[in-house]
Amino acid sequence: MSDLTVTNWFGDLVSHPQVIVDANSVDDIVKIFKNPGQYPSPVRAVGSNHSTAPCGVADGGTLIRMKMNRILNIGADTLTVEAGAIHIDMAQELEKHNLQFYVNTEIGRLSAGSAACAGTKDGSFPGEYGQVGSYVTGVKMVLPSGDLLTVTDEQPELMQKVRSSYGTFGIIYEVTYKIRPLLPMHVHHKTYKLAEFVSALPELKALNYSMMYYIFPFDDLITVEFRKYNPGAKGDPNRTAWALRNYIWGTSGPKFGHDIEQTVSVPSIRYGIIDSFNAAWRFKLENIVSSDYTIPGDQIIRYPEVSDDSRYTFSLFAFDERQYSQTITEFFQFCRDYYNQHGYRCNLLDVGYRIAQDQKALLSYSFDGPVMTIDPVSTGNPGWKEFLGAYNQFCSDRNGKPLLNQTFGVTPEMAKKAFGKRLAEFEETRKAYDPGNRLLNNYFRSVLSGYI
């Protein structure tokens, strides 16, 4: 095994590449494919390596760290960047021009290369998508042959496949997004008992807000975040509402969970303290993260480049929204049963998103219709991975759809059940671009094993 060790941002997925290349130019990538003796397979590119699944692992191969991160062009409704540019930098630059992304998901270190070919999620606004890549209109790639390829929305079928190619067709070096004028955004939160949430769901959907939600299975509560654009907003924007949310969600909450995990050994006391912290969190969401006029880009969090004690990790599955009332009710029971049987529960709150039907990417988890997700979140406390094994089965049994970069532990059977024919179509295209499997790591070999 190689002495080189690279981990994902959270630190639980380890890669041992033979060679690491910092790509500062297209030529740096081309030379990898022109010299296979010097740069062994699998060749995998990473942006910020934030993924919680081993999609970027390059054991025994060549790991490309995308350093190219310049903003190349900002037009009235398009943005073109190098693939290593990260979302928070791009959003802040757009704001200077009174522009914004369509999807302002909170992960500031999401690189453009990853956004263009891997899964993301955020609550959809009415009539809009909730996946960042659905607003990517073009990419430039280096293919395994060393040739360059440009794909745009002029070739919608190929673009659809590229959006979920996970770097298995080629290495993306340039990305173009569709963007829009900056709009004021309203946000507020409301907490429901599970039973109230379930019965109110049809009305909540009819309100026409985007919805994400914080899930508290041990308190029987769900706090819904409602957002909508509010073009008529007056006065100055509120710039503290999202700053507070970001601080609790991205720093103080996970740090608190981590510290309590280290210092309080009695589970009933530990989780009592965590549940009290969560009650204070709900209070802040309801009373402070509330405003008629916020700036969409303020939702984006600049996570530290190297993770520290405030790191957290998560997983997710998406469900047909028509079954969500039943599935979320069963999930609350599942969490309690699991805790009673195994003594394990997540030490942070869980979250979920309502995301519109979206066929812009072949392996989209909302390809067949609107979905609502269940995303357990944790500091990775002992028992987390075993819990995920049971959670994955719970979700797959209920026809949940995973994200290949964000759901840990997807088995070939689960992938096949979730994506079926689409996975076969994906593999056919992948093979056409990469007949020598230069870009195929063990993870994708496993996920695609029914089709290779």
Ligand SMILES: Cc1cc2nc3c(=O)[nH]c(=O)nc-3n(C[C@H](O)[C@H](O)[C@H](O)COP(=O)(O)OP(=O)(O)OC[C@H]3O[C@@H](n4cnc5c(N)ncnc54)[C@H](O)[C@@H]3O)c2cc1C
């Ligand atoms: C704390 C935390 C919070 C998060 N919050 C969110 C959230 O709110 N919403 C959300 O959607 N996700 C969230 N995520 C997940 C994360 O956004 C995704 O996993 C995303 O892929 C990370 O971007 P990245 O640049 O780090 O991708 P990486 O992990 O570096 O790569 C992801 C995949 O894309 C491929 N890839 C990357 N760059 C290229 C390239 N240039 N060419 C070809 N292939 C490439 C990689 O090989 C890999 O398969 C979060 C993750 C963490 C750890």
